[in-house]
Each structure stands twice: as structure tokens, then as C-alpha cells.
Amino acid sequence: MRRFLDLADFERDEISALLELARRLEKCPEPHALAGKILGLLFFNPSLRTLASMQAGMARLGGTSFVITPGQGTWQLETKLGAIMNGAAAEHVREGIPVLASYCDALGIRAFADGKDLAYDLAETNFNAMAELVDKPLINLESAANHPCQALADWKTMDDLQVPRGGRFVLSWAYHPRPLPLAVPSAAVHMAAMRGMEVIVARPEGFALPPMIMDKARKAAARSGGSVRETADLTDALQGADIIYAKEWGSTAHYGDVAGDARLRAELQSWCVRNDWFAKAASECRLMHCLPVRRNTAIADEVLDSPRSIVQREAYNRLVVQTAVLYQMLKGV
Amino acid sequence: MRRFLDLADFERDEISALLELARRLEKCPEPHALAGKILGLLFFNPSLRTLASMQAGMARLGGTSFVITPGQGTWQLETKLGAIMNGAAAEHVREGIPVLASYCDALGIRAFADGKDLAYDLAETNFNAMAELVDKPLINLESAANHPCQALADWKTMDDLQVPRGGRFVLSWAYHPRPLPLAVPSAAVHMAAMRGMEVIVARPEGFALPPMIMDKARKAAARSGGSVRETADLTDALQGADIIYAKEWGSTAHYGDVAGDARLRAELQSWCVRNDWFAKAASECRLMHCLPVRRNTAIADEVLDSPRSIVQREAYNRLVVQTAVLYQMLKGV
Amino acid sequence: MRRFLDLADFERDEISALLELARRLEKCPEPHALAGKILGLLFFNPSLRTLASMQAGMARLGGTSFVITPGQGTWQLETKLGAIMNGAAAEHVREGIPVLASYCDALGIRAFADGKDLAYDLAETNFNAMAELVDKPLINLESAANHPCQALADWKTMDDLQVPRGGRFVLSWAYHPRPLPLAVPSAAVHMAAMRGMEVIVARPEGFALPPMIMDKARKAAARSGGSVRETADLTDALQGADIIYAKEWGSTAHYGDVAGDARLRAELQSWCVRNDWFAKAASECRLMHCLPVRRNTAIADEVLDSPRSIVQREAYNRLVVQTAVLYQMLKGV
Numbered sequence: 001m002r003r004f005l006d007l008a009d010f011e012r013d014e015i016s017a018l019l020e021l022a023r024r025l026e027k028c029p030e031p032h033a034l035a036g037k038i039l040g041l042l043f044f045n046p047s048l049r050t051l052a053s054m055q056a057g058m059a060r061l062g063g064t065s066f067v068i069t070p071g072q073g074t075w076q077l078e079t080k081l082g083a084i085m086n087g088a089a090a091e092h093v094r095e096g097i098p099v100l101a102s103y104c105d106a107l108g109i110r111a112f113a114d115g116k117d118l119a120y121d122l123a124e125t126n127f128n129a130m131a132e133l134v135d136k137p138l139i140n141l142e143s144a145a146n147h148p149c150q151a152l153a154d155w156k157t158m159d160d161l162q163v164p165r166g167g168r169f170v171l172s173w174a175y176h177p178r179p180l181p182l183a184v185p186s187a188a189v190h191m192a193a194m195r196g197m198e199v200i201v202a203r204p205e206g207f208a209l210p211p212m213i214m215d216k217a218r219k220a221a222a223r224s225g226g227s228v229r230e231t232a233d234l235t236d237a238l239q240g241a242d243i244i245y246a247k248e249w250g251s252t253a254h255y256g257d258v259a260g261d262a263r264l265r266a267e268l269q270s271w272c273v274r275n276d277w278f279a280k281a282a283s284e285c286r287l288m289h290c291l292p293v294r295r296n297t298a299i300a301d302e303v304l305d306s307p308r309s310i311v312q313r314e315a316y317n318r319l320v321v322q323t324a325v326l327y328q329m330l331k332g333v
Numbered sequence: 334m335r336r337f338l339d340l341a342d343f344e345r346d347e348i349s350a351l352l353e354l355a356r357r358l359e360k361c362p363e364p365h366a367l368a369g370k371i372l373g374l375l376f377f378n379p380s381l382r383t384l385a386s387m388q389a390g391m392a393r394l395g396g397t398s399f400v401i402t403p404g405q406g407t408w409q410l411e412t413k414l415g416a417i418m419n420g421a422a423a424e425h426v427r428e429g430i431p432v433l434a435s436y437c438d439a440l441g442i443r444a445f446a447d448g449k450d451l452a453y454d455l456a457e458t459n460f461n462a463m464a465e466l467v468d469k470p471l472i473n474l475e476s477a478a479n480h481p482c483q484a485l486a487d488w489k490t491m492d493d494l495q496v497p498r499g500g501r502f503v504l505s506w507a508y509h510p511r512p513l514p515l516a517v518p519s520a521a522v523h524m525a526a527m528r529g530m531e532v533i534v535a536r537p538e539g540f541a542l543p544p545m546i547m548d549k550a551r552k553a554a555a556r557s558g559g560s561v562r563e564t565a566d567l568t569d570a571l572q573g574a575d576i577i578y579a580k581e582w583g584s585t586a587h588y589g590d591v592a593g594d595a596r597l598r599a600e601l602q603s604w605c606v607r608n609d610w611f612a613k614a615a616s617e618c619r620l621m622h623c624l625p626v627r628r629n630t631a632i633a634d635e636v637l638d639s640p641r642s643i644v645q646r647e648a649y650n651r652l653v654v655q656t657a658v659l660y661q662m663l664k665g666v
Numbered sequence: 667m668r669r670f671l672d673l674a675d676f677e678r679d680e681i682s683a684l685l686e687l688a689r690r691l692e693k694c695p696e697p698h699a700l701a702g703k704i705l706g707l708l709f710f711n712p713s714l715r716t717l718a719s720m721q722a723g724m725a726r727l728g729g730t731s732f733v734i735t736p737g738q739g740t741w742q743l744e745t746k747l748g749a750i751m752n753g754a755a756a757e758h759v760r761e762g763i764p765v766l767a768s769y770c771d772a773l774g775i776r777a778f779a780d781g782k783d784l785a786y787d788l789a790e791t792n793f794n795a796m797a798e799l800v801d802k803p804l805i806n807l808e809s810a811a812n813h814p815c816q817a818l819a820d821w822k823t824m825d826d827l828q829v830p831r832g833g834r835f836v837l838s839w840a841y842h843p844r845p846l847p848l849a850v851p852s853a854a855v856h857m858a859a860m861r862g863m864e865v866i867v868a869r870p871e872g873f874a875l876p877p878m879i880m881d882k883a884r885k886a887a888a889r890s891g892g893s894v895r896e897t898a899d900l901t902d903a904l905q906g907a908d909i910i911y912a913k914e915w916g917s918t919a920h921y922g923d924v925a926g927d928a929r930l931r932a933e934l935q936s937w938c939v940r941n942d943w944f945a946k947a948a949s950e951c952r953l954m955h956c957l958p959v960r961r962n963t964a965i966a967d968e969v970l971d972s973p974r975s976i977v978q979r980e981a982y983n984r985l986v987v988q989t990a991v992l993y994q995m996l997k998g999v
Contacts, residue, residue: 031369036697038725040718048407048429052373052399056436059371059397064725066718069406073735074714075958084962086843091958094970095977096714099957102982103722177419291432292408292424296417304427311428316435364702381740381762385706385732389769392704392730402739510752624765625741625757629750637760644761649768 001328005131005140007151007191008216012224015194019156022317022324025060030327034063037330040104041067041141042097044077044111049291050141050149053319054108057326060319068100079111079126097133106137106329113144113181116256121145121182122212137329139322145213147183149325150290151191153317157310158195158243160317161286165196166225167242168282172234173203174289174298175271179250179261184290186213188245193221193228201230202237204271206253206264234271241281245288246273248298273299278308286310334661338464338473340484340524341549345557348527352489355650355657358393363660367396370663373437374400374474375430377410377444382624383474383482386652387441390659393652401433412444412459430466439470439662446477446514449589454478454515455545470662472655478546480516482658483623484524486650490643491528491576493650494619498529499558500575501615505567506536507622507631508604512583512594517623519546521578526554526561534563535570537604539586539597567604574614578621579606581631606632611641619643667994671797671806673817673857674882678890681860685822688983688990691726696993700729703996706770707733707807708763710743710777715957716807716815719985720774723992726985734766745777745792763799772803772995779810779847782922787811787848788878803995805988811879813849815991816956817857819983823976824861824909826983827952831862832891833908834948838900839869840955840964841937845916845927850956852879854911859887859894867896868903870937872919872930900937907947911954912939914964939965944974952976 007015039058043051055065070077077096078089085092101107109130113121120126127143140148158167169192171185185201189209192199199217201209208230217228231237238244254260278285287309293299303309340348372391376384388398403410410429411422418425434440442463446454453459460476473481502525504518518534522542525532532550534542541563550561564570571577587593611618620642626632636642673681705724709717721731736743743762744755751758767773775796779787786792793809806814835858837851851867855875858865865883867875874896883894897903904910920926944951953975959965969975 029369036695036726036728038722040722043406046406046408046423048401048424049432051407052401052433052436055397055399056371056373059399060369062369064397064721064730066721066725067406068714068718072406073709073712073733073738074717075712078961082962082967085960086963090712090960091714092961094961095957095959095981098978099715099981100718102978103718103985291428293428294418294423295411295425295427296415297419301415312431312435315428315432319436362702376739379739379741379756381734381757382765384740385734385766385769388730388732389704389706392732393702395702397730400739405739624761626761627751627756628744628758628760629748630752634748645764645768648761648765652769 001137003138004148004325004329005138006146007148007194008220012194015155018152018324018328019159019321021328022156022321025323025327026320029060031060032062033327034058034061034330037063038104039063039065039326040100040107041065042100042107042109043067043069047110049315049318050110053322054141056319057323060323061327079129081129093130094133097130101134101136104136106139107134108139108141110141111143113183115179115181115250118210118252118255122210139325142183145182145186147187149318149322150184151187152321153314154188154288155191155195156317156321157288157314160313161310163242163286167197168240169197169199169243169245170237170241171199171201171245171247172237172273173207173271174246174248174273175269176248176294176298179258180248182209182213182249185209185247185249188247189213189217189228190220193217193226194224196224196226199226199228200237202234203232204264204268205232206251207249208252210252238277239280241285243286243288244273244277244281246299247289272297273303275302288314291315334470336471337481337658337662338471339479340481340527341553345527348488351485351657351661352492352654354661355489355654358656358660359653362393364393365395366660367391367394367663370396371437372396372398372659373433373440374398375433375440375442376400376402380443382648382651383443386655387474389652390656393656394660396663412462414462426463427466430463434467434469437469439472439659440467441472441474443474444476446516448512448514448583451543451585451588455543472658475516478515478519480520482651482655483517484520485654486647487521487621488524488528489650489654490621490647493646494643496575496619500530501533501573502530502576502578503533503535503570503574504578504580505570505606506540506604507579507581507606508602509581509627509631512591513581515542515546515582518542518580518582521580522546522550522561523553526550526559527557529557529559531559532561533570535567536565537597537601538565539584540582541585543585571610572613574618576619576621577606577610577614579632580622605630606636608635621647624648667803669804670814670991670995671804672812673814673860674886678860681821684818684990684994685825685987687994688822688987691989691993692986695726697726698728699993700724700727700996703729704770705729705731705992706766706773707731708766708773708775709733709735713776715981715984716776719988720807722985723989726989727993745795747795759796760799763796767800767802770802772805773800774805774807776807777809779849781845781847781916784876784918784921788876805991808849811848811852813853815984815988816850817853818987819980820854820954821857821861822983822987823954823980826979827976829908829952833863834906835863835865835909835911836903836907837865837867837911837913838903838939839873839937840912840914840939841935842914842960842964845924846914848875848879848915851875851913851915854913855879855883855894856886859883859892860890862890862892864892865894866903868900869898870930870934871898872917873915874918876918904943905946907951909952909954910939910943910947912965913955938963939969941968954980957981
């Protein structure tokens with residue numbers, strides 16, 4: 001495996017094999033598998049799980065990592081082509097990224113959406129421009145519209161708990177004080193569709209997922225026997241849910257327009273997941289969230305502290321599945 | 334050993350065994366003892382010695398560490414229960430800490446005192462709430478009112494230099510422009526009392542150590558044959574001292590009241606340790622301090638640069654004793 | 667090797683042997699050579715290449731590193747002797763540096779010029795004061811007026827590409843919005859002179875390199891058969907150049923005087939390296955730069971993106987030569 005950028009780049013069989021490898025390495029660790037290998041980690045945005053679990057994953061396999069955080073101990077990096085660099089950024093990614101790639105055996109990059117132009121972000125303009133500069137194995141640690149490590153961990157989490165392949169997966173919008181990127185909702189609907197689930201996206205008016213994201217998920221559903229639909233009727237969506245996957249994101253009707261987004265958002269504080277959301281769900285219905293989550297804003301304490309919540313297992317599975325990705329990418333290379 | 338949170342959790346014999354192990358590993362390193370083991374380090378506050386020596390200690394034993402610093406490359410973490418998280422913190426410790434614990438074999442946490450409510454801080458409310466969330470071995474890297482790694486290193490430092498078990502240990506308040514936490518003075522008086530020393534706390538009026546701290550030290554003294562008393566008469570305290578342990582802390586009479594503290598503090602700039610402090614001390618009397626120290630504010634150059642100062646050895650012993658703690662915690666687990 | 671602070675501390679034969687070792691380790695890695703060894707890295711200033719490549723170099727040899735960045739997760743460190751520390755810095759380097767040295771097998775320090783007093787900076791007052799406190803092997807990761815790791819990488823880069831030992835090496839001043847330190851120009855002219863090249867420094871009036879730097883380079887040239895001269899006539903300098911080494915630096919006529927520097931600088935935006943700079947150069951003439959570089963400010967895209975540019979190879983060679991330095995310093999110690 002040279003690149004782990006999007007679950008859509010893989011066949012279902014390949015994902016199954018990767019999850020099988022993850023389970024094997026979890027049971028039978030191989031502490032010397034990546035001895036002498038180096039993973040470079042480039043974070044343009046904050047991180048807790050990714051930062052810790054990527055380092056831990058390399059260490060579990062006997063490898064090493066280094067972390068670069070532009071603006072914190074490192075120069076700010078310019079990403080725009082043709083820029084006349086007389087501002088804050090001291091270095092361009094066209095230099096910085098190939099240099100970092102030359103110091104390691106694989107590189108991981110996190111670069112969130114700009115949040116100004118929807119088409120620009122959906123096209124992964126920024127991430128792709130950087131990816132083109134990397135001649136080593138590359139991992140997407142969350143880009144404008146994707147988060148394959150999270151999606152893979154979520155898939156394994158549902159497998160672990162025997163959530164039915166054809167079960168009902170409700171991705172519900174949740175309240176947050178500010179607009180957040182589309183990376184996780186986009187990755188989650190595609191992953192659930194690819195897993196063969198009945199996917200329902202429940203979100204207020206003005207927060208519909210872009211057609212490009214929905215179409216990609218529908219294409220995956222068509223191959224797996226799943227389905228994908230969208231609704232503003234939360235009550236209806238939650239009926240019979242096997243999974244409620246809560247996620248905050250910005251208004252797509254007002255993308256890049258903070259004031260327009262805020263006007264809609266102000267009325268939506270009731271989209272905080274509470275126990276009563278599970279009233280008509282399947283009895284075993286679980287709560288998923290990629291974390292970080294704002295308690296009592298996006299999800300109430302009563303839900304996060306209940307046995308329905310499997311957010312800890314999702315986070316732990318980040319380590320487990322990434323270990324498999326690193327192994328497959330770097331072992332024997 | 335599952336937890337290293339407070340020297341008071343151990344018997345004197347156990348501390349002696351730990352120091353013996355530290356000396357053994359210093360002489361005969363075991364560079365593969367913790368191969369494959371991972372230490373997570375969570376720093377809510379700045380660090381130099383702890384940050385470097387914990388990483389170095391793991392590396393000396395063949396293990397690996399990762400460092401998480403909320404607010405620097407990582408989200409700010411909320412610590413209060415029941416918080417409605419619509420402010421700066423993006424994640425709650427109730428999620429963040431179990432997640433980090435799931436990525437490592439042992440976790441170290443540094444979380445200084447809030448400095449607002451004395452009872453809240455003395456009860457270790459904050460640290461204990463986090464400790465409850467950790468199901469892995471846990472190390473206190475300095476909490477509101479404790480610093481066991483420092484205390485253990487100080488103990489070893491005195492043993493190294495054959496400072497008598499029954500010698501006179503003077504903990505003296507020292508000037509600092511701002512109120513600092515009670516963690517080190519609290520840990521130092523308890524440690525010296527547990528070691529069997531004649532402990533004298535010399536501090537200006539308004540800076541008495543809280544009864545809870547003094548009582549704990551007195552209890553340790555009662556078991557070890559030591560003693561503990563407090564005085565505002567510095568000259569008297571310094572007579573015959575074997576150790577002058579300088580430390581800055583905030584007014585306990587005005588805890589959390591910066592203005593009240595500042596009024597007292599303004600008159601106390603003479604509490605800067607100078608050579609003449611040693612005039613009536615024992616001839617071999619040493620100067621100890623946990624570092625960082627402000628030169629010519631808390632302690633004069635003439636003292637820090639003299640052979641009396643053993644602050645470097647204390648700092649070096651942080652590495653030595655922590656290596657033993659990590660070994661005992663993680664070897665064979 | 668106990669110290670790697672300045673290429674001038676070594677004979678040409680020793681540099682050749684170091685470069686030979688670098689080539690050998692590049693071809694035949696020794697992934698266990700430094701098992702159990704620890705490198706401490708202390709960065710007073712931002713870094714990308716140095717930060718990543720020093721960690722990668724230790725990892726390639728089986729060793730470990732820790733990174734300390736004063737003011738980011740660590741206290742600010744005071745460097746002035748005799749300071750009354752009632753300001754922002756919580757710790758003095760006289761404590762901090764020996765402590766860090768005691769935790770590792772070798773220490774690397776980066777500390778840029780103060781940029782106020784030229785004599786103070788040229789004398790390496792700051793770096794030398796810190797170096798005196800270190801009783802372990804020490805690496806200069808860029809000081810006020812030196813950058814030996816960069817110089818060694820640049821030397822190897824020219825060897826790799828068979829740039830003639832007696833070829834023409836033009837160090838040209840390049841535009842930057844602010845005055846930058848003299849470390850790289852100083853190290854580059856000395857390195858090229860020591861390599862035996864015909865060195866020409868091309869710079870606007872007011873930006874002459876200080877006599878101390880030129881004299882040191884001339885001394886090296888005298889031993890190697892090279893030469894060193896300086897000119898304000900860029901067109902003349904570029905004729906027949908084998909290497910154009912672009913570098914930004916501050917006015918030496920107005921050192922520490924930002925306004926005076928800015929007045930000169932405002933007229934110098936044409937000193938941005940473009941394709942036409944190579945018109946009368948040797949046909950194989952290459953563009954070198956230590957990075958980071960501001961695109962279209964110091965060097966145009968058309969040059970950086972052309973085959974003339976060997977900046978990536980210079981950066982990659984940082985890893986290669988530093989691995990040799992670390993190996994020679996720490997192997998068998």
C-alpha cells in the first residue's frame with residue numbers, strides 16, 4: 001500500500017483484509033516489524049487522538065516518529081501556488097513537504113478545510129497539491145473532506161460490536177458553537193454505505209451534505225447492497241436506528257459565510273443528543289462520535305456516560321487500525 | 334506498582350527498595366527492559382526537567398513516549414464535571430484521558446493547582462478526577478499539592494551526599510514575583526519527615542503551610558522518628574541546618590487573592606537566599622531547590638554558583654529515580 | 667568527536683573522512699549503532715529541517731531524541747549572566763542547560779543571533795556561554811554566526827554533483843522583508859573557501875560581510891588553494907558561476923537598526939533570483955539555498971522549480987551528514 005487517503009480507493013475485500021490484519025496485530029503484536037522505520041507527521045491543525053495514536057502505532061511496531069507543527073516550533077508554511085511570500089509564512093509546502101518526505105519512510109498529513117469555498121474544499125485542492133509533492137507512502141490524517149483513519153476505526157468498532165452489516169446507520173447533525181468541516185460526516189456516510197448499511201443523514205435545513213458527498217456514498221451503497229438518504233425529520237430518522245452517529249458541521253447553504261451560518265445555528269441548540277433520542281431506536285442502539293466532542297452542547301452527559309456510548313472504543317480502534325495501515329505500508333518495504 | 338502519586342502511599346521500606354533499584358539501574362542499565370512499552374505524557378503546564386527526564390528514562394529502558402500538551406498542537410481540555418462546553422475547550426478530560434490511556438502502557442499527568450480555592454486544591458480535586466479515568470499505571474508529574482518524583486529525587490540526593498537521616502532540614506520560603514503552588518513545599522516537608530529529619534518550615538507571616546500539609550508531614554515524622562515545626566524566625570531556623578531547601582509559594586492567608594498576596598509579597602524581597610544565610614548553619618550545609626529558580630530573585634548567583642548548591646544533582650536524580658519507577662511499574666507487566 | 671560547532675575546528679582531511687562516513691552510512695545503514703543513546707535537542711528558534719532531520723538521524727541509528735522548545739511547553743530561559751530574574755524567564759540557562767545535558771548523551775542547541783550588537787553576535791557570546799555549561803558532546807544547530815550542519819550538507823551536495831573543487835561559488839545576497847542573521851552566509855563562504863573554491867560574495871552596499879567573517883574565509887582559502895572576494899556588482903559576479911548560493915541577511919552597516927536596514931532594503935527587491943541571473947553563468951550552474959526560502963521574494967518560482975535548483979538535495983543531505991556526525995560522536999562512547 002503506497003497511499004491511504006480515502007476508503008473509496010479500496011475494494012471491500014481489501015478493507016476486510018486490513019481489518020483482519022488489525023485484529024491479528026492486536027492479538028499478536030509484532031514489536032520489531034518496523035524497526036528502523038520512520039514516520040513523519042505533519043499537523044497543520046490540532047490533534048489529540050491522531051497525534052498520540054500514530055506515534056503509539058509506530059512504537060508498537062518498533063518504529064519511530066517525528067512531529068512537525070507549522071507555527072509551533074516550525075515556520076508557518078505557505079500552501080498557495082505562485083504566492084509572493086512577503087507575509088507570515090517563511091516557507092512554501094513545495095519545499096517543506098518534499099524535504100520532510102526525504103527524512104522518513106512514510107508521511108502523514110493533517111490539513112483541515114479552508115472553509116471558504118465549498119468546491120475548493122470538496123476537490124481537496126489543498127491536500128492534493130501537497131500529496132503530489134510526496135514520493136513516499138502517504139497517510140491522510142484528515143483533509144478537507146475525508147478522514148479515512150477515522151472511517152476505518154468506525155468500521156472496525158461496528159464489527160467488534162456485531163452491529164449488523166445491513167443495520168440502520170443514522171448520521172445526525174449535532175450543535176456546535178461554530179461551523180466545523182465536512183471531513184468526518186463525509187467519511188462516515190461513505191464508510192457506512194460501503195459497509196452495506198441503510199444510511200440516513202438527519203440534518204436541519206441549510207445543512208444538507210453536498211451532492212458530491214452523497215453521490216459518492218450512494219455509489220458505494222450500490223455496490224454493497226446498502227442505501228443512502230437524507231432528511232430534516234430527525235424523529236423519523238431515529239426510528240429503528242442501530243447506530244446514531246452524531247457529528248457537528250457547518251451550513252452548506254452558507255459555506256464560508258460565518259454570519260449566515262450563525263443565523264441558522266442560533267436556533268438549533270436542541271440538536272444536542274439526549275437519552276430521548278433513543279426512545280424509538282433499536283434496543284441495542286449505540287452512540288458514535290469521532291471526538292473531540294463538546295459535552296452538553298453536541299451530546300449530553302447522560303448519553304456519553306451511558307453504556308450506549310462507544311466513543312472510547314472508536315478512539316481506541318484508531319490505534320488498532322492505523323497499526324495495520326502502517327504495517328501494510330512499511331513492512332518489507 | 335500501579336500508581337506513583339504520593340510518597341505517603343508507600344512504606345519507608347518500599348521507598349528504600351525503590352532507591353536501591355534506582356542505584357542499580359544507574360550502575361547497570363537495562364536498555365531493553367521496556368522494549369515495546371509506551372509512556373503517555375500529558376502536560377497541562379510547562380515543564381523542562383519532567384518533560385525531558387521522563388522521555389529520557391523511557392528511552393534508557395528501551396521504551397517510547399509520546400507527549401500531549403493541551404492548547405499546543407492539541408485542543409484545550411475541559412476538566413469540570415457537568416460543564417456546558419460552549420467555550421474554548423473542545424474536549425473534556427472524561428473523553429481525552431481514557432483515550433490517551435488506551436494508547437499507552439502507563440500515563441503521566443501534570444496538572445498544577447487552580448490557585449483559587451485552597452480546599453479544592455488541597456483535596457487534589459482536579460487531579461483525582463482525572464486519575465479516576467485512568468485504568469493504566471499512572472504517575473503524578475506534579476499535581477496541585479504533590480510532586481512525588483521530585484520528592485523521591487530529593488531523598489536520593491540527600492542519601493548520595495550522606496546527609497544524616499536525623500539532620501536538620503530547613504524548608505525556607507523564597508521570594509518570587511508571583512504566587513506559586515504548594516506542590517513542592519508540601520512534597521518536600523513530607524519527604525524529609527518520612528526520611529526521619531528534623532524539619533523546620535521558615536516562612537513569613539501569611540505564608541504558613543496549611544494544617545493539612547503540616548499534619549501529613551507530622552504523621553510521617555511520628556513513624557520515622559523525625560519532627561516538624563514551623564516558624565517565622567528565619568535566623569533561628571537556619572541555625573545548625575544541614576539542608577536549606579528554598580522554595581517559592583503563594584500566601585495561604587490570601588489564597589486565590591492576587592492583590593492580597595501581592596501586598597504581603599512586596600515587602601519580602603529580602604527572602605532571597607544569600608551566602609550569609611549559611612553563616613550559622615552546619616559547615617556542610619547544602620542548598621536545595623527543585624528548579625526552575627529565578628536567579629537573584631529567589632536565590633543569589635553567589636549561592637547557586639557555589640559548591641553548597643546541589644540543585645544539579647537533584648535534577649539529575651529526577652532521571653535516575655523515575656527510571657526506577659518506570660521499571661517497577663512496567664517491567665514484566 | 668566531542669564537539670561539532672564550526673567546520674573551522676576541523677582539518678580538510680577530517681571533513682573528507684566525515685563525508686566518506688556519511689556516504690557509507692547512507693549506503694549501508696547501521697540501525698543499531700546508537701541503541702540506547704539519547705540526543706537532547708534545545709531549540710530557542712523555529713526549525714523544520716533541523717528538527718526533523720536530527721530526530722530522523724538518531725532514529726536511523728537506533729537512538730532516541732527529546733526536544734525542548736523554551737516558551738512552548740517549557741519555561742522561557744534567561745541567557746544573560748547576573749540577571750535579576752523578575753521578568754518573563756522562569757529559569758536560567760546556567761541551570762537548564764547542565765540539567766538537559768545530564769539527561770542525554772549529546773546535546774544540540776539552536777540559538778539565533780540577538781541581532782542588536784554585531785560584535786556580541788560575531789563573538790558567539792550567547793552560544794559560547796551555553797556551550798561552556800555542557801559537559802557532553804555538543805552540536806551547533808545554528809548559532810549567531812555559524813551553521814556547521816548546513817555547511818557540511820552543502821559541501822556534500824556539491825561533491826555529489828561533482829561541482830569542481832576549484833569552481834566559482836557565488837554567494838549572492840537575496841531580498842527578504844526583514845533582516846536575517848549572518849549564520850548561513852558566514853558558514854557558506856567559509857565552507858566554499860575551505861573546499862578550495864573561487865568564492866565571490868555579491869551584495870548591495872551596506873550589506874558587506876563583516877571583516878571577521880571574510881578573514882576567516884580567506885584563511886581557509888589560503889590553505890586550500892581557493893580565493894575569496896566581495897563585490898557590489900552582481901552582473902560581474904555571476905559570470906562563469908558554477909554555483910549561485912542565494913541567501914538573505916541584514917544590513918551590516920545598520921546592524922541592529924531596523925529602520926536603517928529597512929531604508930536600504932526597500933530599494934532592493936530586484937535581488938530576487940530569476941532565470942536571467944544564469945545567463946552568463948556556467949552552463950551547469952546550480953542554485954543553492956539553505957531553506958526556508960520565500961518564493962518570488964528571494965527566489966522566483968521559475969528558478970526553484972527548474973532543474974538548476976538543488977535545494978532539495980541540500981536539505982536531504984542534512985540528514986545524511988548529521989547521521990555521520992552523530993555516529994562519530996556517540997558510537998562506542
